[in-house]
Amino acid sequence: MARVLVGVKRVIDYAVKIRVKPDKKGVVTDGVKHSMNPFDEIAVEEAVRMKEKKIASEIIAVSCGPAQSQEVIRTALAMGVDKGIHVEIPAAEYETLQPIHVSKILAKIAEKEKIDLIIVGKQAIDDDSNQTAQMTAAVLDWPQATFASHIEKGDKELTVKREVDGGMETIKCKIPAVISADLRLNEPRYATLPNIMKAKKKPIAKMTPKDLGVDISPRIEIVSVEDPPVRQPGVILPDVDALVGKLKEGGHI
Amino acid sequence: MFSTCTRQVSTQLSSQLRRLQSTLIIAEHNNEALSPITQNALTAAKKLGGEVTVLVAGTKCGPAAEAVAKCNGLARVLVAESDAFNGFTAESITPLVLATQKQFNFTHIVAGASAFGKALLPRVAAKLDVSPVSDVIDIKSPDTFVRSVYAGNAIQTLTAKDAIKVISIRGTSFEADKLEGGSTATEKVEGSYSTDLTTFVSQELSKSDRPELSGAKVVISGGRGMKSGDNFKLLYDLADKMGAAVGASRAAVDAGFVANDLQVGQTGKIVAPDLYIAVGISGAIQHLAGMKDSKTIVAINKDAEAPIFQVSDYGLVADLFKAVPELTGKL
Secondary structure, three states: OEEEEEEOOEEEOOOOOOOEOOOOOOEOOOOOOEEEOHHHHHHHHHHHHHHHOOOEEEEEEEEEEOOOHHHHHHHHHHHOOOEEEEEEOOHHHHOOOOHHHHHHHHHHHHHHOOOOEEEEEOOOOOOOOOOHHHHHHHHHOOOEEEEEEEEEEOOOEEEEEEEEOOEEEEEEEEOOEEEEEOHHHOOOOOOOHHHHHHHOOOOEEEEOOOOOOOOOOOOEEEEEEEOOOOOOOOEEEOOHHHHHHHHHHOOOO | OHHHHHHHHHHHHHHHHHHHOEEEEEOOEOOOOEOHHHHHHHHHHHHHOOEEEEEEEEOOOHHHHHHHHOEOOOOEEEEEEOHHHHHHOHHHHHHHHHHHHHHHOOOEEEEEOOHHHHHHHHHHHHHOOOOOEEEEEEEEEOOEEEEEEOOOOEEEEEEEOOOOEEEEEOHHHOOOOOOOEOOOOEEEOOOOOOOOOEEEEEEEEOOOOOOOHHHOOEEEEEOHHHOOOOOHHHHHHHHHHHOOEEEEOHHHHHOOOOOHHHEEOOOOEOOOOOEEEEEOOOOOHHHHOOOOOOOEEEEEEOOOOOHHHHOOOEEEEOOHHHHHHHHHHHO
16 A cells, blocks of 8 residues: 655645735735645645555655645645644745755655655646646656556556647556646545544644755755736627628738 | 946857757657647747757657758757657656757757647756746847746736746747748657657547648638537538638537537637638637637628637627628629
8 A cells, every 4th residue: 555645735726816926026926815826736636546445555745935835734634634743944945945946845745655656736726837846756756647647656667647738648657656637637525524523633743954955055046036928908799791801900810 | 338338248249159059849749740830840949049940749740850951050969769759748748858958958849839849848848947938929039038927817927047048939929930941851760769658648639631721821700609510511512612720718618519629718728810700709808719810800790709719800790690601602
């Protein structure tokens, strides 16, 4: 049975219309609704299903970030994860925390906890990087199964269907491995109230990057964060003939 | 006087730095043809300045290497042909890229931000202990890049401090290199790169005679409003008349109307065609992330309040089941 590590990130809720800060150094996060990165919910769900199928023995959820990151760990615990690890990063340093740092943290924890399988979301919907799984796999020298939409666990290997540009592909990779979850891997469950209550009793260990021997000094400098160019308002056309006219005018037909 | 002097020194310095710069592009292909996104990557690399080397790896590299060698002004085209690269797995190509990097000391390693590039580059970057920059939409200088965050709702400019810059570029943000005027000789790369970490098993690719979604001049996409997969025929008919590619919203993919590789959006394909026609698509943030850089956007939706009308140049508030066949008939 496999020991599974899932990475969960607290991000601005996907339905929120974000606002750029007036000083153009970032986006407004104070007082804005946050939740678990949607791809990470899928990662947690997959790990919990593995436990239900008796493939996984224990699931640990890790989140790196300021104190509020514990909220998403609690959510993961309520979904069926056994225990949490909060790697505390002060808010100021969190601004320049990148997948390279997170992947080193995940790799250290994986070694410490004798993990066989790491599952993370394919990308976080805030920085849209799509890097953490690949980099964690590289640090550990494990195979990576990115953009997974179906996972089957064998004895010493995984058979994974991946979403690629022209369709799907199937690969086999050795265990231990790192998986990144794509949208269609599963449909995450809702945490029920009794499970949310139970989750409060589950342990969350606290540590710092320093405890793990990971240097989180910035690799980038954010020059600016700005609003995207605004599109000019368009027109509503009365009928299909008018649309055909506009398409001709634009040289599209 | 003093400031002119400083400026001269800094110009000299930056031109010297530029000369020391060198970029490796990892070509994407399918053993039969070069992927168009590599042409966009070539343009991005030329914008970085310095010499450009292209690496073609695969089980059969001939066609892609020949095509890319026609690009004007390349320093070299490296070809690594081996069964080890079956399925282009990141686990097999990463050691090859690292060996190439060791030999030539590139300052930049670039690939397109496709499924291939996204899987490979972060693995390479971690091995080099550098932080990669994903899905770059503009290059301000050799170390300053622009990318979109929060599903395209904010544009971030960042300076990468690491010595080697590993960047994936958004294909639609850079012109395609015409692959003309050059004839670089190809050089073979030797070495054993087989790995037992991952084995490629099979591929199930969607077949279509229509243009490829990411590079199409016209894209027609359907959403939940299409109601069924069969109704997508309405869009295929219109697409065939216009020489367009067909895309879809996540809702349409999740409902099983079409295959997931047609999804346009934050987590699907990013497109920026001359004309984008959104049919029965409400226009959620995540969908807009994939298409709002299209030159002209047309929306056909019966809900006049749909957010898609806030980004469309031409909107038609109508029942798509009447409007689309009528449009097809009138073209």
